[in-house]
Amino acid sequence: MNGEPLTILLVEDNPDHAELVMRNMEDFQVANTIIHVEDGEAALDYLHARGRYADRQQFPTPHLMLLDLRLPKVDGLEVLKEVKTTPRLKAMPVVILTTSDAERDMAQAYEHHANSYVTKPVNFTEFSRLLRDLGFYWLAWNKRPW
Amino acid sequence: MSLQTLMTFAEKGRRFIWMAVISVTGIAVLAVIINYAIATFFINDAEDKIRSVLLSHRALHLYIQNVMHPAFYNAQDEGSVSQEFYSPEILSSSYIVRNMHAFYNQERNKEGLPEIYYKMASVNPRNPVNKADRFETALIRMFNENRDINEFREVINIDGKKYLYYAIPFLETQNRCLTCHGKRDKAPLGLQAVYPGQGGFNEKTGVFRSIESIRVPISDEISTAFVLTFSLSAGLFVLFLLIVVNRLLKIVVNEKTATLEAEVAERRKREDELEMKNAALERFTYTVSHDLKSPLITIKGFAGALEKDLQDGRYERMSGDLKRVSDAADKMNDLLQDLLELSTIGHVVDTMEKVDMKLLVDDVLAQLAGPLTAHNLYVTMHPCLPYVYCDRRRMSEVVQNLIENAINYMGDQKSPQIQFGMRQEDGVKIFFVQDNGIGIDERYHQTIFGLFNKLDAKSDGTGIGLAIVKRIIEVHGGRVWVESEGLGMGSRFCFTVPEG
Numbered sequence: 001m002n003g004e005p006l007t008i009l010l011v012e013d014n015p016d017h018a019e020l021v022m023r024n025m026e027d028f029q030v031a032n033t034i035i036h037v038e039d040g041e042a043a044l045d046y047l048h049a050r051g052r053y054a055d056r057q058q059f060p061t062p063h064l065m066l067l068d069l070r071l072p073k074v075d076g077l078e079v080l081k082e083v084k085t086t087p088r089l090k091a092m093p094v095v096i097l098t099t100s101d102a103e104r105d106m107a108q109a110y111e112h113h114a115n116s117y118v119t120k121p122v123n124f125t126e127f128s129r130l131l132r133d134l135g136f137y138w139l140a141w142n143k144r145p146w
Numbered sequence: 147m148s149l150q151t152l153m154t155f156a157e158k159g160r161r162f163i164w165m166a167v168i169s170v171t172g173i174a175v176l177a178v179i180i181n182y183a184i185a186t187f188f189i190n191d192a193e194d195k196i197r198s199v200l201l202s203h204r205a206l207h208l209y210i211q212n213v214m215h216p217a218f219y220n221a222q223d224e225g226s227v228s229q230e231f232y233s234p235e236i237l238s239s240s241y242i243v244r245n246m247h248a249f250y251n252q253e254r255n256k257e258g259l260p261e262i263y264y265k266m267a268s269v270n271p272r273n274p275v276n277k278a279d280r281f282e283t284a285l286i287r288m289f290n291e292n293r294d295i296n297e298f299r300e301v302i303n304i305d306g307k308k309y310l311y312y313a314i315p316f317l318e319t320q321n322r323c324l325t326c327h328g329k330r331d332k333a334p335l336g337l338q339a340v341y342p343g344q345g346g347f348n349e350k351t352g353v354f355r356s357i358e359s360i361r362v363p364i365s366d367e368i369s370t371a372f373v374l375t376f377s378l379s380a381g382l383f384v385l386f387l388l389i390v391v392n393r394l395l396k397i398v399v400n401e402k403t404a405t406l407e408a409e410v411a412e413r414r415k416r417e418d419e420l421e422m423k424n425a426a427l428e429r430f431t432y433t434v435s436h437d438l439k440s441p442l443i444t445i446k447g448f449a450g451a452l453e454k455d456l457q458d459g460r461y462e463r464m465s466g467d468l469k470r471v472s473d474a475a476d477k478m479n480d481l482l483q484d485l486l487e488l489s490t491i492g493h494v495v496d497t498m499e500k501v502d503m504k505l506l507v508d509d510v511l512a513q514l515a516g517p518l519t520a521h522n523l524y525v526t527m528h529p530c531l532p533y534v535y536c537d538r539r540r541m542s543e544v545v546q547n548l549i550e551n552a553i554n555y556m557g558d559q560k561s562p563q564i565q566f567g568m569r570q571e572d573g574v575k576i577f578f579v580q581d582n583g584i585g586i587d588e589r590y591h592q593t594i595f596g597l598f599n600k601l602d603a604k605s606d607g608t609g610i611g612l613a614i615v616k617r618i619i620e621v622h623g624g625r626v627w628v629e630s631e632g633l634g635m636g637s638r639f640c641f642t643v644p645e646g
Contacts, residue, residue: 016444016470017440017443017447020444020447020448072600072601072602073587073590074589100432100436121443122439122442122443123446124446124451127446128450
């Protein structure tokens with residue numbers, strides 16, 4: 001950890017699930033900022049610093065993106081595709097965090113270079129542990145060149 | 147095989163029977179013509195041979211009468227031959243020619259050729275050998291009476307064998323003939339001595355006194371003609387049979403191929419349908435499992451959070467978390483009810499009836515009077531909506547869903563308008579619900595009809611409304627789609643219902 005402020009972009013259309021994720025992340029204090037957007041379009045706007053997310057000071061490029069697949073407007077797979085085909089963004093770790101354990105979804109996610117694929121556990125304890133592990137692994141243990 | 151293909155098959159069969167009858171008749175007629183032509187050819191050929199034999203015989207008669215007789219009489223007159231001398235071997239042309247013919251047949255025999263029957267037949271012969279029978283007598287009379295006929299020809303049957311019979315009248319009796327054929331007592335003494343009877347005497351000038359006749363066997367030629375005709379006809383018939391069999395086989399094969407192709411196409415269609423149904427089912431299961439799991443995660447998650455808050459003594463969040471749990475349970479209930487609703491739409495076909503679209507829309511508007519008034523909305527309607535053939539309750543649901551959507555997605559439009567309209571395209575009536583609300587980006591024109599798909603996650607409802615609309619319209623055999631210029635431009639939801 002080099003002391004710089006760490007940002008997570010959470011793309012989640014279900015406000016309850018978003019709340020659960022954010023509470024857990026806050027409890028473990030792995031990230032300085034969690035930004036929550038509710039659909040794929042907003043996620044892309046954020047990543048490209050467009051519209052209301054134009055201010056890079058206030059909305060820095062995330063160090064980790066937690067991405068749901070089934071999203072209104074632009075769906076999660078489309079967001080993933082765009083991230084992984086944009087040179088400036090493709091090094092950013094993208095973790096697919098979804099309710100779907102359909103094989104097709106997993107295959108497609110990895111085909112488009114998702115860094116990880118996890119399903120939301122129904123059990124609350126497991127849910128907490130998963131988020132803690134994710135946060136620590138990607139933001140603390142995982143090395144990045146920027 | 148369908149009834150129709152069976153019928154065409156029968157029709158083709160009938161056509162073939164006709165073709166067969168015509169062809170067989172044609173072959174038979176052809177055989178008769180060929181047989182006649184070949185037989186005629188052989189008979190003509192035989193006749194030519196006979197005629198040349200008869201002509202050479204006649205030439206000998208003429209030589210004897212015109213050359214030998216004058217020379218002989220001259221010799222008598224000069225005294226080198228006795229006036230009493232007569233010998234048929236030297237002076238009778240009939241005798242000479244008859245005996246010459248015997249030698250001719252002998253020569254033919256040597257060459258392996260069949261004998262040719264020759265007879266000079268006379269009504270009044272010197273030698274009884276030359277006596278005309280009844281038939282020949284009649285012929286002689288016929289030639290005498292019809293001077294323009296100079297030959298007689300006929301195919302005759304003797305002992306089951308076929309012969310060509312040919313006769314020509316013998317030389318007309320002239321004055322000089324009367325030397326020997328006139329009155330008996332005027333004839334040369336030698337002649338009188340050889341022929342004691344009256345035969346050959348008392349002839350008159352200008353009369354045919356005999357015929358020369360010949361007959362040759364033509365059985366071989368006739369049978370050759372028959373064999374030729376038979377083989378030719380048989381060949382034609384076999385050819386015809388081959389063609390018919392070929393055509394019949396082709397029909398059978400084509401029929402079989404068509405049936406097989408139809409079967410394959412039918413099976414492929416069914417496979418495609420099944421595949422589509424499978425895909426739809428897969429999407430459905432996926433959606434359902436995802437959407438039902440979602441509130442479960444919320445319920446379990448916040449239950450856990452509540453427990454933790456309780457331990458940590460953070461009571462201020464607890465009522466909010468409890469509400470989330472309760473809402474998620476409600477949401478799950480809604481989802482389950484919607485699913486149940488969707489699953490029953492398939493039974494729509496049982497209750498199809500003729501429905502006045504105007505009355506139907508009026509009913510729906512009456513039901514929606516509350517929300518419409520609340521939003522200060524008035525729905526304008528096409529003046530003459532037609533009757534449609536549909537399930538009244540389901541069609542009401544479609545109209546209600548679309549108008550509710552128009553109300554819910556009006557946005558902050560200052561003068562909101564909703565129209566239930568109709569237009570015709572290529573003779574198809576298209577109904578539509580048009581609003582001037584928030585509109586829909588073209589990217590979502592397909593996805594909005596998906597199960598539990600919502601453009602705005604925070605809006606009311608589960609996102610099943612348009613999925614139900616789509617399902618109902620499709621069960622009716624119609625189509626549903628949305629037309630919108632984009633965000634802020636309003637939307638027009640269109641659907642068709644096939645006319646009963």
